[in-house]
Amino acid sequence: MSLFYSTLKYLVVTLWSIFVIAPFLWALTTSFKDFQSVTNGATYIPWVDFEPTLDGWRSLFKSPAQGGVAIVEPFFNSVIVTAAGSGISIILGTLAAYSLSRFTFRVGPIRNGDITFFFISQRIMPPVVLSIPFFIMLGKLGLLDTLFGLILVYVVLLMPIAVWIMVDFFNKVPIEIDETALIDGCNPYQAFFKVVLPNSVPGIIVAGMFCMIFGWTDFFFAFILTFTEVQLLPVAIVALNSSITPWWSLSAAALVSVAPLVVVAFIVERYLSKGNLSGALK
């Protein structure tokens, strides 16, 4: 029975892995193909079915005038916007979450739980509802088509995620830790920065990862709120999809856009296990 079960388990895992990895492998091989290898029927194995070439990868670094697709600038734009948006969201979100977790707020019938829900509710709304207000507001501030404008919008989008994850995390950090720090001679700020915050690094990393994923992969606002000056990576890649699609460049660009997330996922993977989250507390 157990042999059957483990065989079945490995079979399912293997099939699922193939299902997940196959598109990546397809993109990887395509990025080394030339026009002929892509258009004349399916080819699979390099050096056997087709002669690999670096043209697709080289085109990423060339300007359109040189026949390239120029995604280096959009890549760094995306890095700046995602890093700044996530960083600000984590800093503000962590502070907000700590106060929501530790202090009682009451405005009429509104309590802490309602305030936390208010943050999350920003994410429940379909993004399209926000697009026109964002467009008008950024336009009035002269921030349309700027990195700073996008960072502001991303903070609005990402902070609810940070608050939501961190409130839950702080609620699991026993309040006695704060109280002990006060008794040991900290003021409330020192208690937060010296004791609670170092204990919350796993939570911050998890929240940061979610912010980065959502920020990095956003297409909608990056598309609507930018035109010519600033372009983010997802928009730049989609823009490649023209009448004659350069599939090799597109594949290379897609892999480049996925790579940072894969690296981040490997780094924080150990923090995602539950043991690591709870073990840091007591």
Added chain:
Amino acid sequence: MAKITLQNIAHSYNPGAAEKIYALNSFDMTWVDGGRYAILGPSGCGKSTMLNIMSGIVTPSEGKLLFDGVDVTNVSTSERNIAQVFQFPVIYGTMTVEQNLAFPLVCRNYDKPVIAAKVQEVAEALSLEKLLKKSASKLTADQKQLISLGRGLVRDDVSAVLMDEPLTVIDPDLKFRLRRQLKEINHKYSSTLIYVTHDQNEAMTFAENIIVMDEGNIVQVGTPAELFERPKTTFVGYFIGAPAMNFIDCEAYENKTVRLGDVMITTDTDMSSVKSKRLKLGIRAEYIKIADKMGTNRIPVSIQRVEDLGSHKLVTAVFNGLNLKVKADRDKLILSEDVYLELPPENCCLYVDDTLI
């Protein structure tokens, strides 16, 4: 060190409400410098609230808190110089044992050599010196609790060390050793120790003075012997001692005599000032003697159960439908018929409205 005085302290968790619910009813209390106290009571009786008021985690809704006569009611926790150990060990998991112990001194900007010396001293007192460089999160529950305690002892200026059921997570064998260690520390540092527990054995073995609390009130303050011999209320009688004190409904008859059904029992209590006739007679299982014939201060009973507890026998006797517990010698032969219980006058406590006369 300081003398801590609580003046008319009361605390309600809904101070703005029309009908306040008090976690702690108004009371006065003074904690003598260097004393060893235990606060004993069932869950939810206000023990922890009292502790948190002293440490400043909770600001009392009424009354004043004085340290050596100085009002500290609104002084912040960090400025009160109180050490508090909680039920579950609280350690700073990202620090080493040494950093944990040094933390209260670092927060107060002590010089490095002073910190190192104090940490070493406390680590030795608590047998933690070999673990100093270890990460605090890697230790066992009892070692962690020792660190919590160590952080309290590392400062020499603490007004009091407050402990909120600190030995709950510790296994029984180590509990005993730690309690003794706490007593030694109390002698060595002559710090005021206030210890909250719901375990009467812990309170009895640890403290010089026990404060018994119930439903937000201080019911009795006394030495373990006083609480055992003369419980001020029937609650204390039930709560202290194992088995609980026996209580029998009775009627005042003469000045020092009460009537239990048809039997007259003489006590040492003068009842001349008591108006009510309906009383309760309380007596500890340890003081009741088993006899085989009727006599003075004896009541006829039938034996329901005899349990051999190793060190002694626990006898359940029935008098007028009421179960009475009696502790008897292990070798005592208990008959099932013609059994009488003798209630010595000096050990009989009389209660009117559940309060000792």
